[in-house]
Amino acid sequence: MRFAISVHGGPYTSQSSHSALNFAHALLAEGHELYRVFFYHDGVYNGSSIMAPPQDELDLYSEWRALAQEHHLDLVVCIASALRRGVIDRTEADRYDKAASNLGDVFTISGLGQLIDAALNADRLVTFRV
Amino acid sequence: MQIDWSLSVSNRTLLFVQSHAPHGSLFGQEGLDAIMMGSAFARCTVLMQGDGIYQLIIDQDPTGTNTRDYSVTYSALRDYGVESVLCVQEDLTERRLSEDDLIIPVSVVNRSEVPHILATHDVILDF
Numbered sequence: 001m002r003f004a005i006s007v008h009g010g011p012y013t014s015q016s017s018h019s020a021l022n023f024a025h026a027l028l029a030e031g032h033e034l035y036r037v038f039f040y041h042d043g044v045y046n047g048s049s050i051m052a053p054p055q056d057e058l059d060l061y062s063e064w065r066a067l068a069q070e071h072h073l074d075l076v077v078c079i080a081s082a083l084r085r086g087v088i089d090r091t092e093a094d095r096y097d098k099a100a101s102n103l104g105d106v107f108t109i110s111g112l113g114q115l116i117d118a119a120l121n122a123d124r125l126v127t128f129r130v
Numbered sequence: 131m132q133i134d135w136s137l138s139v140s141n142r143t144l145l146f147v148q149s150h151a152p153h154g155s156l157f158g159q160e161g162l163d164a165i166m167m168g169s170a171f172a173r174c175t176v177l178m179q180g181d182g183i184y185q186l187i188i189d190q191d192p193t194g195t196n197t198r199d200y201s202v203t204y205s206a207l208r209d210y211g212v213e214s215v216l217c218v219q220e221d222l223t224e225r226r227l228s229e230d231d232l233i234i235p236v237s238v239v240n241r242s243e244v245p246h247i248l249a250t251h252d253v254i255l256d257f
Contacts, residue, residue: 006255008157008257040160040164041156041157041160078160080160080163081156081160111167112163112164112167113167113171115164115167115255116144116164116167116168116170116171116172117171119142119144119168119172119253119255120140120142120144120171120172120253125253125254125255127254127255127256129256129257130157
């Protein structure tokens with residue numbers, strides 16, 4: 001089955017990100033396809049490459065990165081959600097004249113059309129809300 | 131990453147569920163953004179559930195909260211082809227609200243009908 005995942009919760013603030021990551025691992029292990037992971041609302045913080053959690057806690061950014069590289073996943077952060085929360089890539093940092101960018105290299109910034117596209121083209125859209 | 135823009139209007143139906151009160155979080159405002167986007171590609175229904183109904187209260191004035199009064203955007207949904215905005219009678223009653231308190235006309239359903247509404251849409255987008 002072809003799944004898409006939508007993540008609404010910020011890392012370490014709610015269970016949303018952890019559960020979404022676990023679900024992604026589980027469905028891929030079962031041989032299903034993961035069409036896209038769309039990070040919306042505070043979920044966009046999952047794409048921040050500068051998070052530095054204590055060593056005995058799960059590093060969510062690195063976990064997403066490793067999973068994406070292994071399975072060639074499409075990880076998308078919503079541009080509107082990301083910009084207003086300070087999760088930006090190099091291009092947007094230049095556009096808005098910001099001193100730094102922080103979006104990880106396996107993530108892309110794109111619009112809400114990617115969420116609707118996932119909703120219409122995956123067999124199941126699973127939302128991890130708050 | 132590729133969007134199939136040729137899909138134009140899909141034959142799948144989308145149900146957007148709004149269940150957060152406005153202004154205390156961005157769920158309502160960002161959820162409404164998703165509804166607008168969804169309306170371009172598919173037939174959409176919106177269900178204002180629980181505290182979500184507060185998003186439709188008429189004459190909001192959130193100037194003191196430094197948030198935007200996006201409730202007026204709900205008035206534009208019909209122009210976007212979203213014809214069905216539902217709310218639950220029990221949610222209204224429990225909050226001492228009536229349809230007259232809302233910024234747009236809604237279709238009022240009973241709570242017992244909600245499972246059927248959830249079951250008869252292809253995709254649910256929950257905010």
